[in-house]
Every structure is written in C-alpha cells, then in structure tokens.
Amino acid sequence: MQAEVEVHLSGRTGGAVRLLVRDDGHGIGPAGEGAGIQGMRERALLIGADLTIGSGPQGGTDVRLDVPAVTTATTATTATTEGTS
16 A cells, blocks of 8 residues: 655745645554654744644644744844854
C-alpha cells in the first residue's frame, strides 16, 4: 500500500498562516514524542506558533502549524536587532 501525503498552506484571519501536513498512514498511535517532534514544538514556540499533532479524519496523522501574523513593531524590532551585531 502506497501512502499519500497532502500539504495545505492557507491564510487565516488577520494575516496568520496555517500549514497542514496530512498522511493516510498508520498514524502515531500511543507512542511518546521523540526528539524530532519535541524539536518541532520548540521551534514553533520560538515564533509564537501553535503545533498540533494528532490523528487525521480518515486515520493517518495530521500535523498542523498555526503561525500568528507578524506585527510591524515585531518586524521593526527584529530588523533593528539583526542590524546590531
């Protein structure tokens, strides 16, 4: 059986973005989170995003990342910080 993967990127209200990766495999089941998923969660937290991993509607696994919109103040602060090395 060949697994299929879907990737969806969509704009949300207020300029936020959602990335959804869905497969039709066996799913993650009761297995604990390994270093890979923990690393994904840490990176999501660094940008203020929300990472959700769970069963898909037809089985398999859904990985959803909701990234908030970047405000002008945040962009200006980042640009200033990056310019002062």
